[in-house]
Amino acid sequence: MAENRPETMANSTAPRFVVSYSANPQPQPLVVKLKWSNIYESESETEEQFSGLTAETPVDWAVELRRRIAANLQWLVEKTVRSSIYRSSYWRERCFGLTAETLVGRTVELDHVSGTYGRSRPTPFLCLALKMLQMQPDRETVVGFISNEEHRYLRALGAFYLRLTGAGADVRRYLEPLSNDHREIRERISDEEFMLTGYFIDELLTQDSCCDIVLPRI
Template identity: 50%
Template sequence: MANRTVSDAKNIHGTNPQYLLEKIIRSRIYESLYWKEDCFGLTAESLIDKADQLPCIGGQYGNQKPTEFLCLTLKLLQLQPEKEIIIDFIRNEDSKYLRALGAFYFRLIGDSLEIYKYLEPLLYDFRKLRRRLPDGAYDIIHMDEFIDSLLRDERVCDTILPRILKRQVLEDNEELEPRVSFLEDELEQEALAAAKKEKKDRSRSRSSSRVSCYRNIKTINIYFYKCIINN
């Protein structure tokens, strides 16, 4: 019972949600101590606290042990919570590991349009994440790098990702607006700031010229006035 998908779950991509993780990985998760002790009896709500305590992201490590991140992903696939709950995970700015977990799960179960819609905004999140490597060591990856890999790579965290349509196809079908990259957006902001500064400088220059002109005229008037008095 503890390893079964909820009875009212819907098939995802034509299969049982848990089958989105390979059978051998599922078996290793079911046998792991973390799954037995920390994932038993979890609900979508209580899982939030577990996700907040995650030490890292990653797939398998050491002697092919599953990370806590992968265990919680399988638990989500087992529970199949409402999409609105996962979207709240993704939009959560307080817990970066909850956001990463939500994004990874959503990449597994979402359709192409939804995935671009909800994951692309996270490309502007540059917080650091610890990642468990296959040899058991850790390295650092940034959230935007992780999200980019979810959108581009075929395999992430030892998991084969379902195929999605290329962004260009959705743009051609007018389902998505062309995406402005962070660099383009930054350059546009810099150009706008430079234009404002130039306009402000020109305004100051014109104002300074008017003051200078006024002073010159005033000096000339005083000179002629003195000449008239002296004569």
């Protein structure tokens, strides 16, 4: 069987696949790149999502996979990044037992954004983003974060969460007006280095990734 042979579904509205086959004739798990057609038009290749797939796995298994990710949004964060978050002291000490109300308190304590730094150390911002993906707060709560003009890091976290999980119409409705908010926030570059940016919302709307997480297409 040829390498990198594309497998597609006839229905153009269904998820599309690119399936890579190993040159080894022995049965091997497949690496499947799934492009969401409706919910998250993004690509994901985490080990736990695709372990156990074989050449006999039906292509329409993707429908079930999409349903599982919709119910477990933390899978939007790559497995290696999630693992580093779970091992961090901030996650263990500051994210345990959070509710929507206490999450606000944690967020207003933030003084910078970013993903990982140094030797894959996660920032508190990224830890709280993963916590939100676990909690899946209601829309009113997320919009409340975004609408908060006093605490810029609370707005940044709400905007980041909506960009990861929201439909394209909601992203444009709530985030595009914020592109005019150029108040500077700190972004962590390394262990000791920070930079100021006034374009965090613009990055969410125009870049392919932010804070070490691939952003869904809108």
